[in-house]
Amino acid sequence: MEYKIEKKKAPGRDEVEVLGATFEKGKPEGEDAGKWRQKLDSREERLKYLQSGERYFYSQEWFGSEKRKNPA
Amino acid sequence: MAEEQETKSIDQGTIELIEKAAKDGVNTAFDRAEAMKPCPIGSVGSCCKHCGMGPCRVPLPKGKEETPEEKQKRRGVCGATAETIAARNFIRMIAGGAAAHSDHGRGVAELFLEVARGGAPGYGIKDEQKLLQVALDLGVEIGERTNNEIATDIGQIVLGEYGKQEGELITLRKAPLKRQELWRKLGVAPRGIDREIVEIMHRTHIGVDQDYKSLLKQGVRAALADGWGGSLMATELQDILFGTPAPILGQANLGVLEKDEVNIIIHGHEPLLSEMIVAAAQEPEMIELAKSKGAKGINLSGMCCTANEILMRHGVPIAGNFLQQELAIVTGAVEAMVVDVQCIMQSVQTVAECYHTKIITTSPKARIPGATHIEFDEHDALKSAREIVKTAIENFPNRKGNVHIPDNKTDQIAGFSHETINYLLGGMFRASYRPLNDNIINGRIRGVAGVVGCNNARTKHNEAHITMVKELIKNDVLVITTGCNAIACAEAGLLVPEAAKKFAGKGLAEVCETVGIPPVLHMGSCVDNSRILIAATAMVKDGGLGDDISDLPVAGAAPEWMSEKAISIGQYFVASGVYTVFGVTWPTTGSKEVTDYLFKDMEEMLGGMWAFEPDPIRAAHLMIAHIDKKRKALGIDKARERVLYDMDMRRELDAV
Ligand code: SF4
Numbered sequence: 001m002e003y004k005i006e007k008k009k010a011p012g013r014d015e016v017e018v019l020g021a022t023f024e025k026g027k028p029e030g031e032d033a034g035k036w037r038q039k040l041d042s043r044e045e046r047l048k049y050l051q052s053g054e055r056y057f058y059s060q061e062w063f064g065s066e067k068r069k070n071p072a
Numbered sequence: 073m074a075e076e077q078e079t080k081s082i083d084q085g086t087i088e089l090i091e092k093a094a095k096d097g098v099n100t101a102f103d104r105a106e107a108m109k110p111c112p113i114g115s116v117g118s119c120c121k122h123c124g125m126g127p128c129r130v131p132l133p134k135g136k137e138e139t140p141e142e143k144q145k146r147r148g149v150c151g152a153t154a155e156t157i158a159a160r161n162f163i164r165m166i167a168g169g170a171a172a173h174s175d176h177g178r179g180v181a182e183l184f185l186e187v188a189r190g191g192a193p194g195y196g197i198k199d200e201q202k203l204l205q206v207a208l209d210l211g212v213e214i215g216e217r218t219n220n221e222i223a224t225d226i227g228q229i230v231l232g233e234y235g236k237q238e239g240e241l242i243t244l245r246k247a248p249l250k251r252q253e254l255w256r257k258l259g260v261a262p263r264g265i266d267r268e269i270v271e272i273m274h275r276t277h278i279g280v281d282q283d284y285k286s287l288l289k290q291g292v293r294a295a296l297a298d299g300w301g302g303s304l305m306a307t308e309l310q311d312i313l314f315g316t317p318a319p320i321l322g323q324a325n326l327g328v329l330e331k332d333e334v335n336i337i338i339h340g341h342e343p344l345l346s347e348m349i350v351a352a353a354q355e356p357e358m359i360e361l362a363k364s365k366g367a368k369g370i371n372l373s374g375m376c377c378t379a380n381e382i383l384m385r386h387g388v389p390i391a392g393n394f395l396q397q398e399l400a401i402v403t404g405a406v407e408a409m410v411v412d413v414q415c416i417m418q419s420v421q422t423v424a425e426c427y428h429t430k431i432i433t434t435s436p437k438a439r440i441p442g443a444t445h446i447e448f449d450e451h452d453a454l455k456s457a458r459e460i461v462k463t464a465i466e467n468f469p470n471r472k473g474n475v476h477i478p479d480n481k482t483d484q485i486a487g488f489s490h491e492t493i494n495y496l497l498g499g500m501f502r503a504s505y506r507p508l509n510d511n512i513i514n515g516r517i518r519g520v521a522g523v524v525g526c527n528n529a530r531t532k533h534n535e536a537h538i539t540m541v542k543e544l545i546k547n548d549v550l551v552i553t554t555g556c557n558a559i560a561c562a563e564a565g566l567l568v569p570e571a572a573k574k575f576a577g578k579g580l581a582e583v584c585e586t587v588g589i590p591p592v593l594h595m596g597s598c599v600d601n602s603r604i605l606i607a608a609t610a611m612v613k614d615g616g617l618g619d620d621i622s623d624l625p626v627a628g629a630a631p632e633w634m635s636e637k638a639i640s641i642g643q644y645f646v647a648s649g650v651y652t653v654f655g656v657t658w659p660t661t662g663s664k665e666v667t668d669y670l671f672k673d674m675e676e677m678l679g680g681m682w683a684f685e686p687d688p689i690r691a692a693h694l695m696i697a698h699i700d701k702k703r704k705a706l707g708i709d710k711a712r713e714r715v716l717y718d719m720d721m722r723r724e725l726d727a728v
Contacts, residue, residue, distance in 0.1 A: 035318055036318055036492070036495050036500065037199065037201055037315075037316060037318060037491070039500065040201060043200065043204070043214075046200060046201045046204055047204055047214070049201070049500075049503075050201070050204060050205055050208065052501075052502070052503070053494060053495065053498070053500070053502075053503030053504075054205065054491070054494070054503070056505075056609070056610045056613035056614065057205075057208075057209075057246065057610075057613075058205070058208055
C-alpha cells in the first residue's frame, strides 16, 4: 500500500506534488471482496495502521474523548 | 394441524419440518415444551437445592400481599431467605455461563500455544495484524521477534489470566477509563477468570454469603471476567488463528441443505475443529470419495455459533439456529451432524436414530450416549477432520427415501468485526468511528442496539427476535447482532443492504445506503459479544457521545434467551453500562428485592440495568426510550427534531 504522489500545477507556483487518490479503482470482486486486511503487507505497515486506524487503543498521543486524562 | 404448527415458528420451512416430524413420529423440543410446563417455583428463582435438607421452595403467596410475618417465615430449612435463594440461583447461572464461555476461551488458548510452539500442524497464524494488536494489549515485546515467538508469549499470558489470583485482568484496560475506575471503586474488577467463577460456587454453598447484594456483586465480577476476559480472549485468539472477519456473502436457513450431496452440519461453538473440517471437505480425494458413493459433492453447513464462526471466515452457509437443530435431521438429508460443546440437545441422537444421520461428538467434555465419538486431536487435527468427513460420506448410501428440504434459503452478509466496521467507516487511511458518531449526533441514526441471544422453546421460534429488530431499525436504531439472533435476522432477510430501504427508518436507511451496509450488522458468535463491547468503547473514545459506555445512546436485548450464557452476557453488558432487556421469562421474580436491585439499583451503581419485557414491541420501545433519555442527557435530542426550512418557510420568517 503506497501513497500515490501526483504532480499538479498550482496557481502562481510551479508544479507541486500532492497526495493522490487513496482509494483503489473499481470494485473488489470474487475472492477479494471484503478482504481488506490483506492489503497491509509488512509488519511496519501493520503497526502503523494500528497506531492510526486503531488510535483509540494504540496511539501514543491520542485518546479521543479521553485525551485529557491519564491512560489507565 | 398446520395451524397449530404455525404458532411454533415464523419460518415456513421450520413449520414444514415440525409437521414432517409429527408425521414421522419424531418427538422434538416443540412437543416437549408443550407437554411439560416450566416449574412455576423454579422459574422465578424460589427453589433451592444446594444441600441435602432441601430442595426448599419459597414461593410468593398467590394473589395476595404478603404480611411481614409471612415474609419472615418464607425461608429454607437453613434459614436462607427468598432473597438469598433468588440471588444464589441467579449468580449460579452467571457462573455456568461465564464458565462455558471462558472454558471455550481456554481451549482456544491451549491450541494457540501449541500452534506457536509448532505442535499443531495444519494451523498457523493467519492474521499477523491481530497478533500485533493483542501483543500491544498484553505488553508483549514485538521488535524483530518472529510471529511464533510473540504468539508463545501471548498464549502463556492468556492462559495465566484464567488462573490468576491477584490484581485484575489485563484486558480490562481496553474498557473506557471511567468504566475501569468505576469497577475498581466498586470492587468488581475481576482478579482471575477461574477465581471469580469458583468464588460464586463457594459463596452460594449453604451457609456462606447470605446478603443478596453481596451475592449479586460477585455475579457482576464473574460476568465481567467473562465479557472482558474469557470471551474477549477467545475472540482475539480465534481471529489470530483463523482471521479477523471481514464482510462476506453467505446463505441461511434449512434450504441450504443439498438433496444430491453429502450434507455435513457442524454444530456447537468452537471453530477449532470446524476450520479443519472446512479444509478436509474441499480435498479432491474426499470429493472423489463422495462421488463414488453416488453423491454430487460435499455440502457443509453450520448450526448455532459454530455456524457463525465458519460463515464469517469462509462463507459456509448456516442451516439454522438453536431450535432448528432437530429439524435439520428431520429433513432426512443429513449424513452427519458434528457437534462439539454448548447448546447441543441430547435429543439430536434420538432424532437421528429415526433417520440415517450419524451424530459425531468430538469433545472429551461433551459426550452423548449412542453417538459416534471421534475425538478432536489438535496435534493431528486434519486427521480427525478427514475421519469425520469420511464417516459422513460413507453414510450417504444409507439415506432413506423420506427426504424433504424446505425451499427457504436467504442471502446474508456477515463479518462485521469491530476492526471491519472501523475500516468501512473511515477507509484504510483514516479508519474511524467518526461517521457513526456524527450520524448519531445529527440524528440520522437514533442509537445503536445489540440484539443477541438464543431461541427458547417457550416462545414462537424467531418471532420476538425479528419483531424487535424490525421495530428498532424502523425507528432509526442501528442493530448489531450475534448468536441465534443473527441467524434469525439472516433467515428473515435483514442482513443484506437492501433491507435498509425496505425496513429501516429514513435516517438509518440513508446512512446504510451511503456506507453500503445492512441495517443489522452480524458481528459473530456469542463469545463475539466482546466485539460489541470493543465497538462501544471505540464510540466512546472517538468522542462527542460522553466519556463512558453508560453515556452512549445504546441498549441491549436478548428477546428469546434461554441459556446461562445469556445471563452472563446480559450481566456483563449491564456492568459495562448498558440498559439490557430480556424477554420470555425472568429468573428472579420470586424476590421483589433482588429484582428491584437488578432493575433499578444497578443503574445507580453501574449506569446500566436489567429490564424484563416479553412483548418484543414493548421491549423495543423501552430500548428506544432509554436511547432517547441518553440523547437528551448528551444534549443531542434536538438534532432529531430539527426542521429543514424550505424557501417558503424562510420567506414567512423574514416577513415576521
Ligand atoms: S441450602 Fe438452605 S435453602 Fe437451600 S436446600 Fe439447603 S436448607 Fe434449603
